[in-house]
Amino acid sequence: MRWGLGSVTAAIAAVLGAFGLPPIIAPAFRHTKSPWSPIGKIGAPEAGQADLALQGQVVATTFTRTLTDAFMPPQAQQTAVFVVNLGNGQFDVFDARCTHLGCPVSWNQSTNEFYCPCHGGVFNMQGNVVAGPPPRPLDRYEWKVQDGVLYAGGLYRVKGES
Amino acid sequence: MDAAPERQDVAPEQGQGWLEERLGLRRVARRVLDRPVPEGVTWFHCFGGLTFFTFIVLVVTGIVLAFYYVPSPDHARASVAYIDSSLPFGSLVRNLHRWSAYAMIVLVFLHMVRVFVHGAYRKPRELSWVVGVLMLLAVLALGFTGYLLPWDQKGYWATNVGINIAGSVPVVGTYLADLLRGGHELGALTLLRFYALHVFVLPLLVGVGLVAHFAMIRKQGISKPL
Ligand code: HEM
Numbered sequence: 001m002r003w004g005l006g007s008v009t010a011a012i013a014a015v016l017g018a019f020g021l022p023p024i025i026a027p028a029f030r031h032t033k034s035p036w037s038p039i040g041k042i043g044a045p046e047a048g049q050a051d052l053a054l055q056g057q058v059v060a061t062t063f064t065r066t067l068t069d070a071f072m073p074p075q076a077q078q079t080a081v082f083v084v085n086l087g088n089g090q091f092d093v094f095d096a097r098c099t100h101l102g103c104p105v106s107w108n109q110s111t112n113e114f115y116c117p118c119h120g121g122v123f124n125m126q127g128n129v130v131a132g133p134p135p136r137p138l139d140r141y142e143w144k145v146q147d148g149v150l151y152a153g154g155l156y157r158v159k160g161e162s
Numbered sequence: 163m164d165a166a167p168e169r170q171d172v173a174p175e176q177g178q179g180w181l182e183e184r185l186g187l188r189r190v191a192r193r194v195l196d197r198p199v200p201e202g203v204t205w206f207h208c209f210g211g212l213t214f215f216t217f218i219v220l221v222v223t224g225i226v227l228a229f230y231y232v233p234s235p236d237h238a239r240a241s242v243a244y245i246d247s248s249l250p251f252g253s254l255v256r257n258l259h260r261w262s263a264y265a266m267i268v269l270v271f272l273h274m275v276r277v278f279v280h281g282a283y284r285k286p287r288e289l290s291w292v293v294g295v296l297m298l299l300a301v302l303a304l305g306f307t308g309y310l311l312p313w314d315q316k317g318y319w320a321t322n323v324g325i326n327i328a329g330s331v332p333v334v335g336t337y338l339a340d341l342l343r344g345g346h347e348l349g350a351l352t353l354l355r356f357y358a359l360h361v362f363v364l365p366l367l368v369g370v371g372l373v374a375h376f377a378m379i380r381k382q383g384i385s386k387p388l
């Protein structure tokens with residue numbers, strides 16, 4: 001009986017745990033696909049829009065994605081990015097959040113560097129870490145050009161390099 | 163037929179009021195509350211009790227807030243604004259909850275420092291210390307999860323940064339962060355699981371810890387001051 005009570009308790013705990021934990025953990029492993037969303041037309045920008053045809057320059061802009069957050073109705077969400085037109089139809093689309101702890105970085109035209117206000121992280125125009133605590137270069141969005149329009153796709157990380 | 167034996171186990175006590183006559187609560191209260199304390203107990207010994215007091219205030223005001231708060235991105239802010247501005251005494255309850263939370267963090271640290279300075283964690287009270295540390299973690303987690311619930315800019319970004327700190331843990335960091343967020347982006351599921359942790363899981367953990375903490379203090383008494 002001494003032995004029995006303990007193992008019955010353990011069995012109940014094990015069964016409850018087996019059914020209780022998976023639904024709590026599961027969302028952490030679910031990957032949602034990001035839809036391709038237009039950032040803007042390349043060239044001849046409309047008033048108030050960023051000029052994506054400018055080459056070799058960092059352009060701060062936002063694009064709008066329609067995302068579904070769990071049980072919420074699909075919602076348009078603004079995402080801040082930095083676009084660099086590298087020429088030859090090549091682009092870099094950087095996520096604006098610092099890879100240290102996620103503060104928004106800003107582009108400094110005079111020093112040609114991205115600055116993070118939180119702990120002094122500095123990135124160069126290629127997104128690589130120049131100074132401060134960020135552990136990896138700026139994250140990037142997949143991009144594609146279709147009918148003269150630049151699109152952003154999924155967010156991805158690049159490994160540290162210097 | 164056997165005659166029912168006369169019951170003798172409850173001694174009739176006369177002239178003590180209706181309840182007392184039946185239940186003898188005074189004796190129970192004396193047994194529970196009248197404990198010998200060592201000589202030379204100081205005001206610093208009150209920090210544990212004060213921490214417990216703030217915990218009670220937090221539980222009561224938290225229950226009231228739970229009658230009105232909605233843990234969903236599209237209603238959290240509005241429901242908090244309603245508590246603040248439209249609900250009679252709502253802002254009082256909300257501010258009591260908020261300030262008690264600050265006070266509890268301060269007091270629990272003062273209590274810990276008191277115990278440390280007095281060396282009260284030494285044998286045989288090691289387990290009181292260990293349970294105390296676990297409660298400390300739960301209390302800090304309560305502060306962290308509660309901060310997000312108003313779903314305002316400050317809470318949103320503080321949580322963003324806090325989860326990113328968890329994400330910087332070697333090897334398991336990214337999983338830990340995704341687990342806390344309930345996904346790769348901070349959103350509805352984050353708010354909901356912080357809510358569940360804040361109102362169910364963590365208070366329960368602290369409650370269980372307190373039972374153990376107090377049981378040990380009763381069993382062992384407070385340590386002799388230095
Ligand atoms: C959740 C918050 C806590 C509450 C409500 C609480 C409450 C109490 C109370 C009422 C006492 C009686 C003596 C006194 O007040 O000093 C006590 C004793 C004690 N507490 Fe806590 N406590 C908490 C957290 C902690 C923490 C974080 C630690 C250490 C890491 C700790 C370690 C101890 C120890 C070792 C004793 C025995 C002290 C002695 O015998 O002199 N407690 N606690």
Ligand code: FES
Nearest residue numbers: 098100101116121
């Ligand atoms: S968040 Fe950018 S440097 Fe810390």
